[in-house]
Amino acid sequence: MSATDKKSQSNYGMRKCSSEKIITMKNPLHFLLQPISTSTLELQKVQILDTNISIEDGFNVIIDQLSAPVYDSKKEKFIGICDLKHFLSYILYKLPFPPTGDYVESSITDMELFPFTILDKKSSVLQLLKYFDTGVHRAFILNEKKQIEMITQLSILKWFKDNAHEFGDMKNKDIISLDRTYNLHSFSKVHSILDTEPVFKAFQLIQKYKIYGMPIVNDKNQIVGNISIHDLKYASSNLDKLSLPLKMYVEERPPITCDKSTKLSELFNIFLNNQIHRVHLVEGGKPIGIITITDIISMIYNHTLSSNPDNKSSSIQM
Structure with missing residues (x-):
């Protein structure tokens, strides 16, 4: 085989490999197109x-x-x-x-x-x-x-976890990579509250900022707990509990956190094992962001659209 033929074959192999990569990356989440x-x-x-x-x-x-x-x-x-x-x-x-x-x-x-x-x-x-x-x-x-x-x-998240093999390398990416490559919105503004404040003050802030929850911090801005709108359930039978300082209200529930090295597959486990909708992103014990299930769903949904431009108009009409 001549050098020219070898070069041609080599180039063909590179094109084939490149083509296969494009095909692999074009539709990495094709399983999302199946009916509910x-x-x-x-x-x-x-x-x-x-x-x-x-x-x-x-x-x-x-x-x-x-x-x-x-x-x-x-x-x-x-x-x-x-x-x-x-x-x-x-x-x-x-x-x-x-x-x-x-x-x-x-x-x-x-x-x-x-x-x-x-x-x-x-x-x-x-x-x-x-x-x-x-x-x-x-x-x-x-x-x-x-x-x-x-x-x-x-x-939805449990279904993602059960089908984690469909995500390819995505499930092994850490938060920094997910944010950089797939636009995981993890570094949004964090509204926090001191653990000495009464519970009702936290709910007032949740209503004011139109959010579902926030981290509780001590006087050193280190996260010590979490308060969410779901905590209304625990006070429904006794509203007097809402006058307690937050440190007493959540003292038996340690904060659920992650850091920049946490992988997507690990986030699945954190959410599901604790049955929560948000995880606080910390650095040195201090909250620097929040990752919600909405963020993960949005990341996967929008990545699917960008990987499948032909499906934008035909596959997602509601």
Whole structure:
């Protein structure tokens, strides 16, 4: 074989290798295009809130379910979705010490509900991720019997973990690499609160900043705990607990953290083992960022779109 032939063969091999790499990288998450019905995603039963229900009874449902579609029986249609955040002003208004001062909603219909969106089981998982990319924590699915079921962010994450082999090298990337290569939004502004502040102050800040949780820090700005809107559940039967200093309220729950070297596969385990929606990114014990399940879903969803430009218009319409 001549030198020219060898060079030509070598170049062909390089092109072939390069082509194979492009093919591999073009569609690394093709499994997301499968319908929800054929996936192993866990669906849960849902209790629907009627607009006639009282705020108190609605809150009791949300404590257990965390989110629910709201149905107006007079109009015979769904009018929105509510979660714990919608009941925060109700809780603050009921407190026996100076609350926000805002008027509390008197009924479910007075709340600024999330828009009602429903997918069916024929929708692709990619369409489901598009919906979660908007920041919601739960999606409602219409099954074959015309019943509404629910898929949570944690269910999505478990499905990701069970299919970790589909991620290739992504699952082995640390947070720095994920942020640089896949735009993981982990270094957003951190709103923290001192552990000497009362619990209700944390909830006031959560409402003010329109967030779901924040780290609790000591006087050296070292993270010692976490407070989230889900903690409303623990105070629902005794609002006096909300006057306690945060260090007493969360003393039995150590903070869940990660650092810049934490890998995506490790983040899966942290979220799932602790059944949480956010992990605090720390450096030297001090919070420097927050990683949420929404961040991970958004990263994977948007990476899938950029890897599959042909599917942008045809595969993700809801």
